[in-house]
Structure formats: C-alpha cells, structure tokens
Amino acid sequence: MDTIDAIKSRRSIKSFKNHEITKDEIDQILQCAILSPTSYNIQNWRFVIVTEQKLKDEMAQLSYGQKQVSEASLVIVLCADLKAWEKNPERYWKNVSEESRNYLVNGIKQAYSGNPELEKDQAIRSCGIAAQTIMLAAKSIGYDSCPMEGFDYDKVGKLINLPDDHIVTMMVVIGKSAKDPAPRGGQLPLSDVVFENSF
Known part of the structure; x- marks a missing residue:
C-alpha cells in the first residue's frame, strides 16, 4: 500500500476479528519499527x-476492560530503556569512522549524563515515533491498529x-477490523493548525 494511502486509511480500531497473525508478519512490522529515528541513534x-x-x-x-486488547491478534507494549544511552553506546555508531564514533559517543554522554528528564522525554518521543511506524507498517500489510494509553502502566x-531502568510508554494493538470504523470525528482545517514562520 502506498504510504499516503496508509496514512489516510489508518484508523483507531476498537473491535477485531479472530485472526492469527504470522511470525513473518510480526517480524515485518518490527523490522520497520527499528528503523524509526531516535536521538543520537540510541535505539x-x-x-x-x-x-x-x-x-x-x-x-x-x-486496560479498564477495553475489548480490543483481548480481541487483537497482537499487542505490542512499547517500553523504553532509560539507560540505553550508557549501555555500550559505541554499538550505535559501529558503521562510522572511529573519529566520528568517538565524537558522537562523547555527545551522547554529555547530553544524557545526570539528566533524567531528558532520558524520559526522549524515551516517550522515541516510542511515539516507533508507534506510528508500527501502525503504518501494519496498515501496509493489511492490518488495522489502535494506539493505547488507557491502561494501568505499573501493573502492565x-x-x-x-x-x-525501563518505562512503559504506550501500547499498540494490531489485528483485522471486525467492522468498518465510524466516520472521522472531524479534522481541524490546516488554517487552524499551521503557522508560517511564527504564530
């Protein structure tokens, strides 16, 4: 499916058919997910x-009884390693020159060391980007999805x-929609949300 079509047709689905997703399909979605960008490539x-x-x-x-979690073919809990930045960071830049690698690893340490707020902020940003990648990859191979934040994070x-040293950021449920979604609630016009150069 074309990327633009996947974006336009992706909806948050609340009811799924009984369908078994294959390991190859899961791998295909996750291979796309790990291409999502992260700060300093800390993944x-x-x-x-x-x-x-x-x-x-x-x-x-x-998840407060939300049935799409139990009906889905696949639930992905998106978590983040808050200390990924300090766990052998050289591996994130193994394919660049030693000079570039040393420069980038030093930058990682300077940015994150002693900065728990940045650790958490970047974790949430990274997982948000990955969640969108996951949903679009799923849509492109014929699956529907729903991003979720309505659940007990600690208990999950x-x-x-x-x-x-990890946090749960959100979940994405994936499956085959049991029925057509309702019409979109209503999108704001670009004129309400886009500003050129400044507000």
Whole structure:
C-alpha cells in the first residue's frame, strides 16, 4: 500500500476479528519499527510482543476492560530503556569512522549524563515515533491498529517483568477490523493548525 494511502486509511480500531497473525508478519512490522529515528541513534525503544490469549485477557482487564486488547491478534507494549544511552553506546555508531564514533559517543554522554528528564522525554518521543511506524507498517500489510494509553502502566509493567531502568510508554494493538470504523470525528482545517514562520 502506498504510504499516503496508509496514512489516510489508518484508523483507531476498537473491535477485531479472530485472526492469527504470522511470525513473518510480526517480524515485518518490527523490522520497520527499528528503523524509526531516535536521538543520537540510541535505539532506546523495547518492544514486548504479546500473542498469548491468557496474557492479552489479563492486559484487557488492566486496560479498564477495553475489548480490543483481548480481541487483537497482537499487542505490542512499547517500553523504553532509560539507560540505553550508557549501555555500550559505541554499538550505535559501529558503521562510522572511529573519529566520528568517538565524537558522537562523547555527545551522547554529555547530553544524557545526570539528566533524567531528558532520558524520559526522549524515551516517550522515541516510542511515539516507533508507534506510528508500527501502525503504518501494519496498515501496509493489511492490518488495522489502535494506539493505547488507557491502561494501568505499573501493573502492565509488572505483568511483563519490566526492568527497573525501563518505562512503559504506550501500547499498540494490531489485528483485522471486525467492522468498518465510524466516520472521522472531524479534522481541524490546516488554517487552524499551521503557522508560517511564527504564530
């Protein structure tokens, strides 16, 4: 599917058919996800994929009973490693010259060291970008999706054994829509949201 068509046809789906997604399809979506940009290429996102029905049902309960979590073919919990920047950062730039690599690694350390606010802000930015990539990749191979923030983050974290230096940022559920979505609620015109050079 053309990228523009995927963007225009992507909707947040709340009801899914019973459908089993294949491992190859999951891998295809995740191979796209890891191409999402991150600050200094630290690749701080971590993806917990959930296909086991019992676990999806538990997550649905932690999502205030939202049925799309248990009905989905795949639930992706987007987490972030807050300390990714200091875990062998040379590996993020292994394909560049040693001089460039040293310069970039030094920049990473200067930016993130002693800056927990930046760690968290970049984690959320990185996962937000990856979530959009995931949804568009899913749409391009015939799947629908729904981004989700309505769930108990702490309890979902415990359920997936989230490490102490990670956070849960959001979830994306993926599957085959059980019915056509309702018309869009209404998009603001460009004139309301676009400003040239300044407000």
